[in-house]
Amino acid sequence: MASIQDIQNDIIEEFDMFEEWMEKYEHIIELGKTLPLIDAQYKKEEHIIKGCQSQVWLHAEFQNGNVIYTADSDAIMTKGIIALLVRTFSNQQPSKIVNANTDFIDQIGLKEQLSPTRANGLLSMVKQMKLYALAFQSKNTNAC
Amino acid sequence: MLNIAKIRAQFPALHQEVHGHPLVYLDNGATTQKPQAVIDAIQQYYAEQNSNIHRGVHYLSQLATDAYEASRTCIQKHLNAQHSHEIIFTRGITEAINLVAHGFRSVLKIGDEIIVSTIEHHSNIVPWQMACDATGAKLQIIPMDENGALKMDAFHALLSEKTKLVAVNHISNALGTINPIKEMIDAAHQVGAAILIDGAQAAPHLSIDVQELDADFYCISGHKMYAPTGIGALYGKEKWLNKIPPYQGGGEMIATVSFEETTYADLPHKFEAGTPNIAGGVAFKTAIDWLNEIGLENIAQYESKLLQYASERLSEIDGFRLIGNAPQKAGVISFMINDLHPYDIGMILDKLGIAVRTGHHCAQPVMDAFCIPGTVRASLAIYNTKDDVDRLVEGVKKAKSMLS
Numbered sequence: 001m002a003s004i005q006d007i008q009n010d011i012i013e014e015f016d017m018f019e020e021w022m023e024k025y026e027h028i029i030e031l032g033k034t035l036p037l038i039d040a041q042y043k044k045e046e047h048i049i050k051g052c053q054s055q056v057w058l059h060a061e062f063q064n065g066n067v068i069y070t071a072d073s074d075a076i077m078t079k080g081i082i083a084l085l086v087r088t089f090s091n092q093q094p095s096k097i098v099n100a101n102t103d104f105i106d107q108i109g110l111k112e113q114l115s116p117t118r119a120n121g122l123l124s125m126v127k128q129m130k131l132y133a134l135a136f137q138s139k140n141t142n143a144c
Numbered sequence: 145m146l147n148i149a150k151i152r153a154q155f156p157a158l159h160q161e162v163h164g165h166p167l168v169y170l171d172n173g174a175t176t177q178k179p180q181a182v183i184d185a186i187q188q189y190y191a192e193q194n195s196n197i198h199r200g201v202h203y204l205s206q207l208a209t210d211a212y213e214a215s216r217t218c219i220q221k222h223l224n225a226q227h228s229h230e231i232i233f234t235r236g237i238t239e240a241i242n243l244v245a246h247g248f249r250s251v252l253k254i255g256d257e258i259i260v261s262t263i264e265h266h267s268n269i270v271p272w273q274m275a276c277d278a279t280g281a282k283l284q285i286i287p288m289d290e291n292g293a294l295k296m297d298a299f300h301a302l303l304s305e306k307t308k309l310v311a312v313n314h315i316s317n318a319l320g321t322i323n324p325i326k327e328m329i330d331a332a333h334q335v336g337a338a339i340l341i342d343g344a345q346a347a348p349h350l351s352i353d354v355q356e357l358d359a360d361f362y363c364i365s366g367h368k369m370y371a372p373t374g375i376g377a378l379y380g381k382e383k384w385l386n387k388i389p390p391y392q393g394g395g396e397m398i399a400t401v402s403f404e405e406t407t408y409a410d411l412p413h414k415f416e417a418g419t420p421n422i423a424g425g426v427a428f429k430t431a432i433d434w435l436n437e438i439g440l441e442n443i444a445q446y447e448s449k450l451l452q453y454a455s456e457r458l459s460e461i462d463g464f465r466l467i468g469n470a471p472q473k474a475g476v477i478s479f480m481i482n483d484l485h486p487y488d489i490g491m492i493l494d495k496l497g498i499a500v501r502t503g504h505h506c507a508q509p510v511m512d513a514f515c516i517p518g519t520v521r522a523s524l525a526i527y528n529t530k531d532d533v534d535r536l537v538e539g540v541k542k543a544k545s546m547l548s
Contacts, residue, residue, distance in 0.1 A: 021163070021495050022495070022546070025491070026546060029488075029546060053504075053517075053518060054485060054487045054517070074517055075485035075488050076485060076547060077487065077491050
């Protein structure tokens with residue numbers, strides 16, 4: 001499995017192809033459509049991260065030492081960004097996730113998506129992804 | 145005939161590019177831009193008059209006090225209140241409603257009822273829920289019909305001798321519905337209840353006469369009517385303001401203080417603890433003078449035509465769903481395009497330099513009633529033009545094609 005950094009570099013390269021914001025947005029919308037959907041059983045209140053405008057559902061599982069995330073949103077743009085975050089963090093070791101940053105979102109020119117004013121729940125989602133990783137990490141350490 | 149180009153020219157913030165496009169500002173329901181006169185008033189206050197009010201004996205303090213009190217008198221005249229001490233300066237409407245709701249805790253007891261409507265802003269719901277929680281009173285809700293108009297028969301049926309206060313907006317921020325507040329005020333008084341009107345969306349568009357309306361409380365927000373943020377006013381009938389206790393304690397609101405007993409100042413100071421937003425208060429007058437120079441009648445007429453134009457043009461878009469189609473509407477057009485998420489549309493409009501509000505507009509019960517996550521809301525001001533509307537229509541079409 002590629003490292004978080006490698007995946008983020010790939011994403012930056014992928015977005016370098018686009019010159020116009022519109023092409024970027026269209027790509028994000030396409031990514032949103034391909035996001036592996038969260039299993040219906042997890043799409044309920046306890047997995048919701050409420051933004052002021054759009055909301056996000058996030059589920060995490062621990063498999064073979066890695067965290068597997070699935071997520072969804074009611075807004076397609078938000079879903080597209082989630083697809084990038086899931087691609088970066090899913091199937092990685094908890095310690096790697098906890099220490100990773102999300103600067104790549106700035107670098108692909110979508111900084112505003114993770115700004116608190118956007119109120120789309122993404123900032124809270126990143127925090128929640130890390131909290132899951134932290135929880136799995138400490139559980140794992142205790143078990144050893 | 146208004147010269148809109150001349151009016152527009154007075155707003156520096158409108159003359160800028162956003163993401164490479166000339167700004168189209170259609171988020172006036174959230175806050176209006178400020179004319180140069182208002183910006184100058186703030187600058188002039190700090191450059192020439194800045195001082196603390198009501199206490200100093202020195203020259204600047206007197207100047208500042210006079211300017212601040214002149215604004216109170218200006219608001220009194222603007223709303224046609226009987227006395228200037230019936231005008232209480234607040235941070236905005238949220239604080240004005242909290243002030244009254246807090247004061248009513250001394251009036252309410254178990255079994256009493258407060259009535260609000262489904263189409264209220266959260267700021268006209270939550271303070272009443274808190275007052276009910278504290279006193280054991282019950283909150284009753286006026287439902288709306290499928291057009292977003294209040295069901296008046298249901299309102300009349302809710303009124304009883306248990307009703308102590310009715311709190312409704314004059315115009316809904318989420319839908320633009322103009323409520324029949326005169327009828328509601330009279331009906332509330334019939335059962336001996338007080339009534340508070342949230343005038344946030346009305347004051348920038350309509351002239352208001354609190355004596356003719358016979359409202360007990362009427363709240364206005366400066367920043368929604370071309371004045372700075374952080375300043376608003378509560379009109380309250382003298383008898384009510386005398387009856388309810390102060391909201392906050394501190395300097396300015398006292399007559400005498402000792403550790404045995406503190407007595408409160410007379411109106412309006414009883415409700416104005418601490419150093420207020422003096423510059424904002426002073427510039428509030430400038431904004432009202434500016435509005436009156438154009439004339440609220442002229443404004444209402446112009447904006448109503450523009451609203452009609454916007455409704456017609458947006459209706460051309462396949463999949464356009466108007467949310468809120470009450471017979472009486474002002475200032476606001478709230479809509480969906482098919483089932484596209486308003487947030488997605490707003491993101492794309494932003495990139496095209498078009499500022500609208502998306503989401504639930506702090507009126508979640510309205511969105512729940514329509515079973516939608518929110519709307520795209522374009523809200524108009526006197527400086528908006530048909531060109532702004534045309535840009536919006538093109539932007540929405542573009543967003544639709546990208547998202548569908």
